[in-house]
Amino acid sequence: MNAQDGPTPVNPVSTVRAVLPSLTPAAQAIARLILDDPAMVARSTITEFSAISGTSEATIVRTARTLGFAGYSHLRFALAAAVARETQQRLVPGDLGPDDPLTDVIAKVARAESEALADTAAQLDPDRLGAVVEAVAGARRVDVYGVGASGLVAADMAQKLMRIGLCSHSFTDAHLALTSATLLRPGDVAAGVSCGGETPDVLALLKAARKAGATTVAITNNPRSSLAGLAEHVLVSAGRETVFRPGALASRISQLLIVDCVFIGVAQRTFDASEAALRATGETLGEFLADTRRRGR
Incomplete structure (x- = not known):
């Protein structure tokens, strides 16, 4: 950068x-x-x-x-x-220590996450975000890759997009993910999520997706990372990992902010279809829960 x-x-x-x-x-x-x-x-x-x-x-x-x-x-x-x-x-708020009282734990964690959200929002480029939104909205299929805590973010992105009618999947099995990435086509989207941008599994998957012709997206803290280098579109998050915050609360929450912005942008551009999908899935889930409660009586 x-x-x-x-x-x-x-x-x-x-x-x-x-x-x-x-x-x-x-x-x-x-x-x-x-x-x-x-x-x-x-x-x-x-x-x-x-x-x-x-x-x-x-x-x-x-x-x-x-x-x-x-x-x-x-x-x-x-x-x-x-x-x-x-x-x-x-x-920068002090790292959590082994003897910190819970009042300090609450204050330090809350401040770290608040700063991560504010920094991410301030540096999130609307043009870059818009390019990702356009690619996802028009995609035949969206793959999202992440490992560990970033895998939770990948799962969140995939399930949000699925709720509005997009064919979207996240993967916990690297072999299955590699199979999917290899079968992507031009016009599909592959997004890799990694705080440091150097997770070997995610790099291999995004590389395979890029070779297949898919549009590649990176969500990472490091705009100079290997993951960013593989991606056509880079969305930069903020937040850091510490001894007591591995897989980091602040990093994860800032990545989730980016995911939410992508989701809302896609839903806006596909409003009629997204609204219908959300209504249909909401009704189906409501009927399922009501039926489950009746059976439980």
Whole structure:
């Protein structure tokens, strides 16, 4: 990602954390300093930061552009604004500790998830979202791939699309998923969900779907990941994983926000068919539940 690829990151810290694994060693050194002390970076001139980081000014500028900023001064401004928003709390909420009281657990989890939702919504490009919506709305079939916590997101996307009459499936068996991906055709859609964008199973499935001619979509925190590189359309989520939040609450909730936006967009574009499908499935489920209750008496 560079400054021309999309909107300026709203939360520079979450952006840095997401792309850190895919940066060069020199850029990683700069990124870790941003994560460790964003206020210090915001205060430092490029000459000062070059001395602190042990990297050249040119490397600092390139790294800032890689992160989605026009240059180092733009990055400093974003960091300063982010620090200013946090007058009484750290820029990033503290990780959950083994001795944290439940009151702190509630506050930290709620804040992490709220920030993930806000950051995802702010950086979700309407044009990119619209392209995905158009592809899904016109697809003969939609495959959604995810493993672990991302598999839950994939299942949610598939069942939502199925409720409005689309042929959509998620998979827990990699072999079955690979079979399905191989049989996709041009005009079909394959979506891969992965927080870091490097899950081997999801990469293999999206690669197979792409080879078959399907339109490929990535939902990931890392716009520089291998998954993003395989996809025609990339929707970037926000949120991070920690020791006590593996498979991450914040990452999952931000991915679900993207799924909901895709679902609503598709339902809007296929309104008559979607409304009829929702009404029909709702009536069928209602009749089933009523019959089940009667049998249970």
